[in-house]
Amino acid sequence: MKHLPNALTLARLVLSILMFVALAVVGALQAPPEWAPALIWFSVAAFFIAAITDFFDGWLARRWQAASLMGAILDPIADKILVCGAILGLMAVHARDMAIAGGVILFREFAVSALREVLAPMGLKLPVTFLAKTKTTVQLVALGVLMIIWFWPVWGIPASFEQMRTIYQTASLAFDAAAALTVWTGVEYAMAARRLLRK
Numbered sequence: 001m002k003h004l005p006n007a008l009t010l011a012r013l014v015l016s017i018l019m020f021v022a023l024a025v026v027g028a029l030q031a032p033p034e035w036a037p038a039l040i041w042f043s044v045a046a047f048f049i050a051a052i053t054d055f056f057d058g059w060l061a062r063r064w065q066a067a068s069l070m071g072a073i074l075d076p077i078a079d080k081i082l083v084c085g086a087i088l089g090l091m092a093v094h095a096r097d098m099a100i101a102g103g104v105i106l107f108r109e110f111a112v113s114a115l116r117e118v119l120a121p122m123g124l125k126l127p128v129t130f131l132a133k134t135k136t137t138v139q140l141v142a143l144g145v146l147m148i149i150w151f152w153p154v155w156g157i158p159a160s161f162e163q164m165r166t167i168y169q170t171a172s173l174a175f176d177a178a179a180a181l182t183v184w185t186g187v188e189y190a191m192a193a194r195r196l197l198r199k
Contacts, residue, residue, distance in 0.1 A: 005061035008053040009074045015053075016082040019046040023089030040151045043089065047147060050082050051140045076128065079136050080109050086143045095150055097172060101179035105139065108186040115193050124196045132185045138178040145171035 022043040025031045031039055057075065061067045087102040116126055149168045152159065 005057040005064070006068060006070055006074065008057040008060070009078050012050040012053040012057070013074065013078040013081060015046040015050040016078065016085045019043045019050065019082075020085035020089045022046070024092045027089070027091075027093035037154050040154045044147050044151060047082070047086055048144060050078075051144060054079060054082070054136070054140065080113065083136070083139050083143065084109060086147070090143075090146065090150065093150070095146070098146065098175055101176050104179045105182045108182045112186055112189050115189060119193060119196065122197075124193075126189050126192055126196075129185065129188065131181070131188070135178065135181045135185050138174065138181055142171055142174035142178050146175060 019042075022039040026036050026039050026043075084106055087098070087106060090098060091102060112126075119126065145167070148155075149164065149171055152164060
């Protein structure tokens, strides 16, 4: 059972890749119309299942005292691939309203990963902060709502235009807030790296 947290992390990694591929096939590769609903259902389900594993793998690792080096390495990688895959997948299906905030998030995620790579050979580490974990949660919630709203016709649930617009605007604001929080945590990491290098 102590291998379950790492198994969940690996499952998140695989689901994230499959989710992106499904969205890319729908959007950029123009899947046949009869395939699109099934691919959309799969991509949204994969996103939510993967997002749920983000909570359970860490919780189980702490509860069972099963934290491992592999889990410590894979967990942040799986988180980044899930978030980046969802952003790029939505942009592939022409959700252009999120391009700026999505671009900011992508830049920050890759920049912090590069910063860690630079520090690692020097024996320096940037521990994950509580605010950074909060940032990931806000990103996942906002992306989940955006996915549901963007693909609303596929669900076959009636809703008025005003209701849809209000929910979409709220989700977009949450995503913009996630982008701002992402930038803030990126600045914090940069300042922490500067302090480490000075020492």
